[in-house]
Amino acid sequence: HGHTYTGNPLACAVAKANLEIFAEENTLARVTERSLQFQARLNEFFELPAVGDIRQCGLMAGIELVQDRETKAPYPLADKIPHRIVLEARRRGLIIRPLGPVMVLMPPLCVSEAELNDICDITFDSIKTITS
Numbered sequence: 537h538g539h540t541y542t543g544n545p546l547a548c549a550v551a552k553a554n555l556e557i558f559a560e561e562n563t564l565a566r567v568t569e570r571s572l573q574f575q576a577r578l579n580e581f582f583e584l585p586a587v588g589d590i591r592q593c594g595l596m597a598g599i600e601l602v603q604d605r606e607t608k609a610p611y612p613l614a615d616k617i618p619h620r621i622v623l624e625a626r627r628r629g630l631i632i633r634p635l636g637p638v639m640v641l642m643p644p645l646c647v648s649e650a651e652l653n654d655i656c657d658i659t660f661d662s663i664k665t666i667t668s
Contacts, residue, residue: 567645571595577656586667598638610637624662
């Protein structure tokens with residue numbers, strides 16, 4: 537009795553192998569480096585009038601979309617701005633998702649510098665295209 541993966545020998549073996557990879561590849565040190573790169577790239581999003589706020593913790597970020605930055609007024613739901621941004625990003629080769637008016641970016645811990653730049657470039661361009 538328990539959660540789906542509780543005590544499952546296969547899940548435990550995979551978890552152990554992942555911990556070994558983390559140690560061998562120094563994953564957590566690389567995450568710190570990528571997080572700083574991510575923060576610098578996310579700051580560029582404030583150039584877009586539709587970006588009201590950006591929240592980041594490590595490699596997780598939320599980009600809040602607003603119709604009016606001063607009042608923080610959201611876009612009307614009927615405009616489907618977040619959904620249209622998702623479709624534009626997908627057309628450019630990136631799968632992202634919104635949570636309400638917030639575009640969520642959560643790249644994998646193994647993301648490379650070039651991949652993170654691509655994620656940011658595509659997201660920026662998608663927001664700009666849809667909200668301009």
